[in-house]
Amino acid sequence: MRRAFLAVGALAVVAGGAAWWLTSPDPVSAAALQGITGDAERGAALFTQAGCASCHLAPEAEEDGPPMLAGGMAFETQFGTFYAPNISPGQEGVGGWSEADLVNAMAAGISPSGAHYYPALPYTSYQNADPQDLADIAAHLMTLPVADTPSRPHDLSFPFNIRRSLGFWKLLYADRGWVMEAPDTPELERGRYLVEALFHCGQCHTTRTALGGMEFDAWLQGAQNPNGDGRIPGIAPGQLDWSDADIAAYLRTGLTPDYDSVGGHMAAVVRNLATLPDEDIAAIVAYLGAIPAAPE
Known part of the structure; x- marks a missing residue:
């Protein structure tokens, strides 16, 4: 019985040590900086x-x-x-x-x-x-x-x-890499950088798992509002019947093709987007048109 308790204790120590090691922070490498x-x-x-x-x-x-x-x-x-x-x-x-x-x-x-x-x-x-x-x-x-x-x-x-x-x-x-793995053009690569990294659009427009991780298979296809009030719209192909010019105008001005105006947290996003040069807006529009479409 004593040996059994010792064995259980040793296993608990090993398991605790492994858990502590697995959950240790992994900072950006000094070489990257x-x-x-x-x-x-x-x-x-x-x-x-x-x-x-x-x-x-x-x-x-x-x-x-x-x-x-x-x-x-x-x-x-x-x-x-x-x-x-x-x-x-x-x-x-x-x-x-x-x-x-x-x-x-x-x-x-x-x-x-x-x-x-x-x-x-x-x-x-x-x-x-x-x-x-x-x-x-x-x-x-x-x-x-x-x-x-x-x-x-x-x-x-x-x-x-x-x-x-x-x-x-x-x-x-974490450390899942890019959603669009191989952009075909410099414009798409720039759009990917702005959407996936700097503007972090997927954080709101992508559905999440029960533990709060983004579901890359449903990238930018809309999500439940985290506070439970309504749904954040999808912006993947097939979910907007807007032209590229319509999307660019919305990102620049916050006005939809039928002259409705942006509201909520997206209003602040549009104010930030409005600071971009035209070529960056075009890159975002190109990226949004190149990602997988939402299922019908």
Whole structure:
């Protein structure tokens, strides 16, 4: 009996060690960041395109002038409510973080202390972004006003409040690579970068598994709103009967072909899209026309 207890204890120790190892954070490699220095001026446009302020502005903040990234916006899901944190360059935000710390947060979902971030931060999209672009965003972020509002803790149900378990989630859903594996033209490659990485369109427009991972087989084919209120529309071929010119006009102005106007969170996305040059809008339209169509 004593030997049996010892054997069970040894197995428990081995299993615990394996689980701890499997859930360990996997930061961006030092080699990927070698020689990269952020350019704050270039990062200003990328910051807008990545939609950072769209989530991290305080809910009642004014949108004019440099953004005050105090956080606080609530995102209701079946797992509980996530609150966007303060990411301003002060003590309550990311003050004192290095560019490498910020790149690791955006691309790997890892804090400077080595804790996992929840994928409400769309690092499963940003992980495909160019590390130089992320470093430029980080450099610009450090030029913005400081907010002294403490970040609000997430309100999550058990077991989703166990942050270490995100290591298992990342094994399932992170580092999946590109959805469009081999773009045929430079235009499609640019469109893929904007849609899949920088603008992270799939985070809202793609259905998710019971554990919250994106289902690549239903890429951009629409999804249930995480708060349970309605459905986010699909934007894959066969789901829009708009011309390429209609889609480009919507992305640029927020107006549909029948002169309806964009609303909700998409209004902020359109404001960000409107900063792109025409060739980038055309690349997004080309990409949306080249992905697999939704089933009838």
